Amino acid sequence: DAMVIQNPRYQVTQFGKPVTLSCSQTLNHNVMYWYQQKSSQAPKLLFHYYDKDFNNEADTPDNFQSRRPNTSFCFLDIRSPGLGDAAMYLCATSTGRVGGYTFGSGTRLTVV
Amino acid sequence: GNSVTQMEGPVTLSEEAFLTINCTYTATGYPSLFWYVQYPGEGLQLLLKATKADDKGSNKGFEATYRKETTSFHLEKGSVQVSDSAVYFCALIIYNQGGKLIFGQGTELSVKP
Numbered sequence: 001d002a003m004v005i006q007n008p009r010y011q012v013t014q015f016g017k018p019v020t021l022s023c024s025q026t027l028n029h030n031v032m033y034w035y036q037q038k039s040s041q042a043p044k045l046l047f048h049y050y051d052k053d054f055n056n057e058a059d060t061p062d063n064f065q066s067r068r069p070n071t072s073f074c075f076l077d078i079r080s081p082g083l084g085d086a087a088m089y090l091c092a093t094s095t096g097r098v099g100g101y102t103f104g105s106g107t108r109l110t111v112v
Numbered sequence: 113g114n115s116v117t118q119m120e121g122p123v124t125l126s127e128e129a130f131l132t133i134n135c136t137y138t139a140t141g142y143p144s145l146f147w148y149v150q151y152p153g154e155g156l157q158l159l160l161k162a163t164k165a166d167d168k169g170s171n172k173g174f175e176a177t178y179r180k181e182t183t184s185f186h187l188e189k190g191s192v193q194v195s196d197s198a199v200y201f202c203a204l205i206i207y208n209q210g211g212k213l214i215f216g217q218g219t220e221l222s223v224k225p
Contacts, residue, residue, distance in 0.1 A: 006155075031211070042201060042215035043156070090155055094211065098163050100146050101213050103156040 003027070006091050006104035013081050013111055021076040021107045023091030032074040033101065034066060035090040043090055049074060050096060078109075086111045114139050118202050118216035125192055125223050133187040133219045135176075135202035143204035145169075145178050145185040146213070150199045159187075159200070192223045 004025045013019040023032065031050050035043035047056045049068045063085070065077040078085055088108050092101040119134040137143060147159040147169070160169030165180035174189045185202060202216040 033213075040218075040220075042217050045212060048212075088155075092156075092213075096207070096211055098144055098207060100144070100158050100161050100205070101156075102158070103148075106155040108153070 004091055004093055004102050004104035006089075006107050008107060009105060011107055011109050013078075013109065015082065015111055016080045019078050019081055019109070021078075021089050021091075021109070023074045023076075023104055024072050025091075025093045025102075026072070027093055027102060028071060029093035029095050029102070030071075031094045031096045032068060033092040033094070034064075034074070034076050035092065037088040037090055037106075039087075046076070081109070081111045083111050085109065114141075114143070114204065114206060114214050116202050116204055116214055116216035118200075118219050121199075121218070121220035123219060123221050125221070127194055127223055127225055128191045129223075131187070131189040131192045131196075131221070133200055133202075133221070135185045135187065135216060137183050137185065137202075137204050139183070139204060139206060141206040143206045145176070146203045146205070147174070147176055147185070147187050148201040148203060148215075150201065150218075152198070156201065192221070194223045194225055197221055197223045 033048040034046045037043040046060045067075045088106045090106045091104040094101045115138045144163045146161045148156040149159045160171040162169040162178035168177045199218045201218045
């Protein structure tokens with residue numbers, strides 16, 4: 001089945017140690033998104049790629065970076081994770097047209 | 113600006129009760145409207161959608177009608193099950209304004225046997 005896959009499901013990292021989360025899709029969608037969701041809150045958009053064009057939300061911290069080497073893969077890099085970065089990170093894709101987003105199962109990040 | 117407001121949770125119901133989760137929106141354009149469901153520890157799943165006024169989205173016994181006159185997209189189900197316990201998010205997209213999915217704050221539903 002075509003889908004959005006996030007790895008790993010659970011990630012534990014040390015305070016200040018760089019960490020990378022990955023997302024892949026078999027839907028061939030143009031647009032890929034990264035959301036941060038903290039406990040009991042709505043997901044918050046960090047950035048998105050429309051094809052190779054990168055779009056950063058104004059309030060996304062500089063600590064967060066992203067790479068999209070090809071259509072299928074997108075990575076979220078957290079350069080120096082702090083305790084406040086512990087959250088569920090959701091990847092999503094869309095065609096950019098009517099139909100909504102398809103979300104992955106998420107990666108739950110714990111910072112120790 | 114564009115925003116979504118949902119009724120506050122948690123909502124606690126007995127099995128087979130009727131469910132309504134209210135959702136209203138503010139939009140400067142013509143949004144498409146969505147309900148997403150999130151089960152504990154999982155990502156978001158699209159539950160249903162409606163792309164224009166008076167459309168009714170439906171899936172798994174859930175329904176919502178796009179009401180432009182009241183700017184609402186309330187979620188309903190006639191008889192809830194324990195397995196419906198989850199957090200429900202109402203959301204909108206305006207495709208000619210960058211296509212960003214804008215979420216409401218989420219409503220937690222707990223269904224008791």
